[in-house]
Amino acid sequence: MCGIVGYIGKKQACDILLEGLKRLEYRGYDSAGVAVIRDNELIVEKSKGRITTLENKISDKLQSATTGIAHTRWATHGEPNEANAHPHTDHTGKIALVHNGIIENFASLRKYLESQNIEFTSETDSEVLAKLIGHFYKEGNLEQAVRDALSEVQGTYGIAVICSDCPDKIVAARKGSPLIVGIGNDEFIVASDASAIIEHTNQVIYLSDGEMVTVNAEGFRTTTLDDVPVTKDIQQLEWKLEEIELDGFEHFMLKEIFEQPQSLRTCMRGRINTREGAIHLGGIANYTRELARAHRFIFTACGTAWHAGLIGEYLFEELARLPAETEYSSEFRYRNPIIEDGSVICAISQSGETADTLAALREAKEKGALAIGIVNTVGSTIARETDAGIYLHVGPEIGVASTKAFTGQIAVLAMLGAYLGRRRHLSQHNFEQFISALEKIPDQIEEVLNLSNTIRQIAGDLFECEHWLYLGRGYNYPVALEGALKIKEISYVHAEGMPAAEMKHGPIALVNPGMPAVFIATHSSQYDKILGNIEEVKARGGKVVAVITKGDSQLAKKCDYIFEVPQTPEPLEPLLTVVPLQLLAYHVAVLRGCNIDKPRNLAKSVTVE
Numbered sequence: 001m002c003g004i005v006g007y008i009g010k011k012q013a014c015d016i017l018l019e020g021l022k023r024l025e026y027r028g029y030d031s032a033g034v035a036v037i038r039d040n041e042l043i044v045e046k047s048k049g050r051i052t053t054l055e056n057k058i059s060d061k062l063q064s065a066t067t068g069i070a071h072t073r074w075a076t077h078g079e080p081n082e083a084n085a086h087p088h089t090d091h092t093g094k095i096a097l098v099h100n101g102i103i104e105n106f107a108s109l110r111k112y113l114e115s116q117n118i119e120f121t122s123e124t125d126s127e128v129l130a131k132l133i134g135h136f137y138k139e140g141n142l143e144q145a146v147r148d149a150l151s152e153v154q155g156t157y158g159i160a161v162i163c164s165d166c167p168d169k170i171v172a173a174r175k176g177s178p179l180i181v182g183i184g185n186d187e188f189i190v191a192s193d194a195s196a197i198i199e200h201t202n203q204v205i206y207l208s209d210g211e212m213v214t215v216n217a218e219g220f221r222t223t224t225l226d227d228v229p230v231t232k233d234i235q236q237l238e239w240k241l242e243e244i245e246l247d248g249f250e251h252f253m254l255k256e257i258f259e260q261p262q263s264l265r266t267c268m269r270g271r272i273n274t275r276e277g278a279i280h281l282g283g284i285a286n287y288t289r290e291l292a293r294a295h296r297f298i299f300t301a302c303g304t305a306w307h308a309g310l311i312g313e314y315l316f317e318e319l320a321r322l323p324a325e326t327e328y329s330s331e332f333r334y335r336n337p338i339i340e341d342g343s344v345i346c347a348i349s350q351s352g353e354t355a356d357t358l359a360a361l362r363e364a365k366e367k368g369a370l371a372i373g374i375v376n377t378v379g380s381t382i383a384r385e386t387d388a389g390i391y392l393h394v395g396p397e398i399g400v401a402s403t404k405a406f407t408g409q410i411a412v413l414a415m416l417g418a419y420l421g422r423r424r425h426l427s428q429h430n431f432e433q434f435i436s437a438l439e440k441i442p443d444q445i446e447e448v449l450n451l452s453n454t455i456r457q458i459a460g461d462l463f464e465c466e467h468w469l470y471l472g473r474g475y476n477y478p479v480a481l482e483g484a485l486k487i488k489e490i491s492y493v494h495a496e497g498m499p500a501a502e503m504k505h506g507p508i509a510l511v512n513p514g515m516p517a518v519f520i521a522t523h524s525s526q527y528d529k530i531l532g533n534i535e536e537v538k539a540r541g542g543k544v545v546a547v548i549t550k551g552d553s554q555l556a557k558k559c560d561y562i563f564e565v566p567q568t569p570e571p572l573e574p575l576l577t578v579v580p581l582q583l584l585a586y587h588v589a590v591l592r593g594c595n596i597d598k599p600r601n602l603a604k605s606v607t608v609e
């Protein structure tokens with residue numbers, strides 16, 4: 001999604017802004033722009049396409065400025081072109097604005113402004129906000145103009161605004177779109193994402209919805225939109241610069257796949273104690289009784305996080321005997337869902353900013369549910385709006401295709417399921433066996449990662465196939481969905497994931513000679529059944545690729561290609577079986593020449609509906 005960076009300080013703003021935009025590239029964008037104030041003049045430069053194109057257009061004129069704002073745009077209203085790129089300016093050319101979010105009543109506001117003889121140069125909703133601020137602006141009082149304009153708009157926004165009349169000031173505000181202010185030595189960086197800040201400082205404040213901040217040489221002042229002062233705590237960013245660098249890997253996705261042993265160790269550190277035979281989850285400690293006595297858990301999420309939720313549903317039912325269901329956030333929020341006493345809403349999100357998940361969470365909270373978050377990004381909106389939660393602690397995920405966040409989400413759900421299970425029906429013996437198996441997972445993933453070269457060779461045979469099936473049962477059904485999503489989003493091939501038994505109810509019609517069918521066929525409770533499904537595909541000439549339990553030579557003989565994973569209890573299998581599928585998607589995408597970390601049409605964090 002769109003990205004915002006603003007800088008005010010003593011250094012050359014342009015360099016810092018462009019560097020910040022590059023750090024935000026992973027979020028997805030199609031045009032970029034920058035505005036600076038130099039010698040009381042507002043200068044704007046924009047371009048369609050990559051940030052390097054913008055960089056090439058930056059003239060010396062922009063270089064010495066020390067105040068500026070910049071933006072990467074992911075088109076919503078109006079095609080990706082220079083006119084629609086941000087920053088947008090007001091009718092006087094003094095004020096520039098960058099905006100994330102959507103102004104829903106932009107059409108009526110535009111009509112009104114046009115009736116005031118204000119002309120527009122783009123098709124965007126964001127330009128309306130820039131022009132509206134200009135319309136309200138009275139010499140020197142940028143904050144009041146921003147307040148007046150925001151009181152007229154409906155929708156969501158994270159904005160940063162500058163004005164050539166007040167060259168050492170940035171005004172920023174948020175409603176529904178994240179904004180963070182980094183506090184450095186004699187400098188401030190306003191950004192929509194911590195990755196644009198981390199290089200300069202780890203001291204930040206997170207703006208909440210309905211808050212505004214003015215930063216200038218003297219410091220920062222936060223208020224509500226009605227100008228009531230708000231005191232903000234300065235917080236420390238958890239992430240380190242090295243974590244957002246490629247560190248010798250060709251792509252972030254590959255780096256993040258290979259980071260999984262370590263990211264899961266960090267996720268479980270201090271939480272699993274096999275010596276004591278206990279799990280400690282500090283983030284939910286104050287709510288343990290309510291959670292263990294809950295009548296129903298509702299997991300809500302989108303995409304990969306929704307797949308993790310499905311696994312959570314199985315884990316909670318099996319380990320804790322707790323009724324659980326998993327809902328697409330986008331459906332749940334509009335369905336007028338029934339929330340009875342004792343319901344817990346559990347939002348699962350890597351970014352903690354996904355608009356639909358946030359809205360689903362708010363809907364359930366409004367109806368009285370206890371709200372829990374399973375989130376990676378510390379300080380994100382979902383993390384702040386839940387009553388309690390468990391962070392993934394897997395480090396920043398930059399690749400658009402989610403990998404280490406998925407395994408982190410499953411690990412957290414496994415810990416939480418076992419933790420609540422122990423307080424309900426799970427015996428100490430079974431609990432201890434489960435957590436010691438969970439603790440072994442990072443070492444076992446290391447073993448699976450050794451398959452990468454073999455998987456690359458297999459990808460060499462299959463990468464030209466345009467249609468793929470992914471099939472699994474039980475805990476491995478969501479893994480089939482995830483395997484299919486991974487290959488779709490980065491390779492642009494058509495892939496369908498489904499419960500293996502569903503194949504006979506229609507999709508088997510798709511199988512033709514040479515079509516790859518990827519089975520997750522571990523030695524689990526439904527092993528015999530999945531063997532039957534494999535035979536059905538073979539009989540129709542499909543190519544069988546199977547993730548199998550190590551040493552299953554009998555099944556190996558039936559398959560065209562196999563990926564062996566070590567043995568673990570069935571509820572933990574997804575942590576191992578998904579890894580070869582991540583690698584398969586990666587190698588196929590590389591062979592197809594796709595842009596792995598910036599797949600077409602996709603954004604890392606979907607902060608609009």
Ligand code: M6R
Pocket residue numbers: 302303304305306348349350351352353354357400401402403485489604605606
């Ligand atoms: O940040 P979130 O976990 O809330 O994001 C949810 C989905 O947008 C995300 O998982 C998406 O499906 C990924 N691109 C999948 O790889």
